Amino acid sequence: xxxxxxxxxGYFKNIYDGISSCLKGMFITIQYVFFKKHVTVQYPExxxxxxxxxxSRLFNDVxxxxxxxxxxxxxxxDCIYIASTRRAKDAPELKTATGTAIRLDLTQFxxxxxxxxxxxxxxxxxxxxxxxxxxxxEISMYAIEGMKYNYLDSEVKxxxxxxxxxxxx
Amino acid sequence: xxENFSNQEKLKTDLxxxxxGPQHPATHGVLRxxxxxxxxxxxxxxxxxxxxxRCFEKHAENLDYRGIIPFVDRMDYLAAMSMEWGYVLAVExxxxxxxxxxxxxxxxxxxxxxxxxxxLMFFGTYLIDLGAFSPFLYAxxxxxxxxxxxEELSGARLLYNYIWIGGVWNxxxxxxxxxxxxxxxxxxxxxxKYHKLVSGNSILINRLKNVGVMDQNLCFDYGLTGPIxxxxxxxxxxxKNRPYSIYDKFNFEIPVGEGFKGTLGDCYDRYMVxxxxxxxxxxxxxxxxxxxxxxxxxxxxxxxxxLPAGEIYSKSECPRGELGYHLISDGGKTPYRLKIKSSxxxxxxxxxxxxxxxxxxxxxxxxxxxxxxxxEVDR
Numbered sequence: 001x002x003x004x005x006x007x008x009x010g011y012f013k014n015i016y017d018g019i020s021s022c023l024k025g026m027f028i029t030i031q032y033v034f035f036k037k038h039v040t041v042q043y044p045e046x047x048x049x050x051x052x053x054x055x056s057r058l059f060n061d062v063x064x065x066x067x068x069x070x071x072x073x074x075x076x077x078d079c080i081y082i083a084s085t086r087r088a089k090d091a092p093e094l095k096t097a098t099g100t101a102i103r104l105d106l107t108q109f110x111x112x113x114x115x116x117x118x119x120x121x122x123x124x125x126x127x128x129x130x131x132x133x134x135x136x137x138e139i140s141m142y143a144i145e146g147m148k149y150n151y152l153d154s155e156v157k158x159x160x161x162x163x164x165x166x167x168x169x
Numbered sequence: 170x171x172e173n174f175s176n177q178e179k180l181k182t183d184l185x186x187x188x189x190g191p192q193h194p195a196t197h198g199v200l201r202x203x204x205x206x207x208x209x210x211x212x213x214x215x216x217x218x219x220x221x222x223r224c225f226e227k228h229a230e231n232l233d234y235r236g237i238i239p240f241v242d243r244m245d246y247l248a249a250m251s252m253e254w255g256y257v258l259a260v261e262x263x264x265x266x267x268x269x270x271x272x273x274x275x276x277x278x279x280x281x282x283x284x285x286x287x288x289l290m291f292f293g294t295y296l297i298d299l300g301a302f303s304p305f306l307y308a309x310x311x312x313x314x315x316x317x318x319x320e321e322l323s324g325a326r327l328l329y330n331y332i333w334i335g336g337v338w339n340x341x342x343x344x345x346x347x348x349x350x351x352x353x354x355x356x357x358x359x360x361x362k363y364h365k366l367v368s369g370n371s372i373l374i375n376r377l378k379n380v381g382v383m384d385q386n387l388c389f390d391y392g393l394t395g396p397i398x399x400x401x402x403x404x405x406x407x408x409k410n411r412p413y414s415i416y417d418k419f420n421f422e423i424p425v426g427e428g429f430k431g432t433l434g435d436c437y438d439r440y441m442v443x444x445x446x447x448x449x450x451x452x453x454x455x456x457x458x459x460x461x462x463x464x465x466x467x468x469x470x471x472x473x474x475x476l477p478a479g480e481i482y483s484k485s486e487c488p489r490g491e492l493g494y495h496l497i498s499d500g501g502k503t504p505y506r507l508k509i510k511s512s513x514x515x516x517x518x519x520x521x522x523x524x525x526x527x528x529x530x531x532x533x534x535x536x537x538x539x540x541x542x543x544x545e546v547d548r
Contacts, residue, residue, distance in 0.1 A: 014371075018371045018372065021369055021371045022370065022371075022372070024366070024370075028362060028365060028366045029366075032307075039310055039313075050320070051321040052321075053320075053321065053324035053339065054324050054325075074233075074236065076232050076236035076239055117239055118328070119238075119239035119328070120325075121235060121236065121330070133324065
């Protein structure tokens with residue numbers, strides 16, 4: 001500050017302080033060049049395994065879905081669209097993997113992944129645990145309409161364990 | 170020709186208006202500051218906010234109480250756990266829910282880790298503002314570890330939806346607790362390194378001391394909270410002064426500014442208070458690891474939460490200051506009104522008072538030192 005008188009000894013002390021504290025810092029940074037392990041992951045050539053609970057693209061196993069509509073109610077951004085019809089009385093009885101009887105026929109199960117906020121609330125209310133988050137996070141697209149996944153579609157049905165790999169690998 | 174230029178009366182002088190932001194690396198988000206400068210000196214600074222306004226308060230009126238949690242996450246996306254906790258505290262106080270002890274411990278644990286992560290973010294980005302790049306990389310390595318732990322716990326890196334009404338979503342494993350213990354040890358060494366590398370650096374000290382002084386009176390006038398208030402020398406921390414949850418069980422100090430290198434409440438004090446707070450957080454985490462017991466993590470809460478009619482104001486201490494939720498319920502499934510008192514909003518409002526008379530470069534240092542997140546300013 002200008003209020004302080006600058007003496008000759010103070011002048012040289014300033015220079016000494018500046019250089020010595022910079023050298024101290026340089027000593028720490030140079031350790032990172034030679035002695036520390038590299039931490040950068042060279043994505044996409046290298047991939048880290050995501051934790052088990054990672055919340056990425058949603059997947060609905062429509063065979064086990066009882067069209068209870070709870071996920072659509074729980075969704076804070078309303079991005080799940082479900083339609084169903086009452087199952088005919090004379091139709092053969094269907095059961096989910098956990099043994100719950102299916103009384104409604106699912107005619108539409110669409111999730112707009114572009115709207116989805118990946119909060120995970122829909123998966124927690126699902127009684128048959130058919131709606132789950134997958135670890136597939138590479139779902140970017142050129143057209144936003146493509147982000148509407150219809151889980152009754154046979155191609156989308158088989159996406160449970162899909163992980164998109166880059167083409168050159 | 171010489172005559173024309175020397176004639177001062179004919180030359181018009183005026184203040185130069187410069188727009189800083191909304192796309193400016195030093196404003197940490199979409200803050201636009203309109204500054205009027207007299208050569209290099211800032212005469213007036215007018216912050217313009219609202220570029221990140223997402224109507225969360227209005228949205229909340231149409232959402233059930235569980236569905237609001239992902240939205241409050243997105244306010245302060247660098248300290249989402251603390252945002253959730255503040256909201257959940259308000260709802261639980263209305264419901265009069267008893268929270269299991271293990272859930273309380275996990276909440277303290279994750280929120281203090283979040284405080285460290287948030288302060289590491291401040292440390293890194295602030296030094297980038299001032300021109301030092303490598304501390305940013307070191308800080309992010311440690312922050313990355315915390316985010317990874319949160320991803321294992323909740324499934325997301327930033328927007329967790331982890332703290333639920335009545336408890337927490339997932340239980341923490343013993344292995345993770347051991348990992349946190351190891352992390353605490355590493356973090357001690359790391360903070361010592363930061364002090365050696367940065368805090369004692371004479372370039373940084375000369376850059377920050379006596380710059381952007383926010384003294385006690387200014388803090389009281391504008392209602393500034395958190396590290397800024399503590400840097401001005403006021404020993405005020407909600408965790409200590411109005412203990413919520415189980416914070417009364419822990420032994421920790423409130424670091425306050427002492428004018429470490431210059432004036433009380435300057436940029437260096439604010440920087441230093443945050444660094445000291447990280448050490449205090451580590452203390453709390455260690456006590457948590459000792460005290461945590463096996464038990465439930467979720468209290469019994471009705472499937473469709475309906476709050477009794479009434480209103481509540483609950484506040485909690487977030488990394489950036491006091492966060493308040495004013496919740497009004499009419500007895501229905503959705504809140505009648507949810508008003509959020511964010512600390513960053515009040516901190517931005519104090520900018521013009523500090524900016525007048527500063528150099529432009531010092532103004533950048535001041536904006537960085539109040540550590541705003543625009544998501545919380547605009548909501």
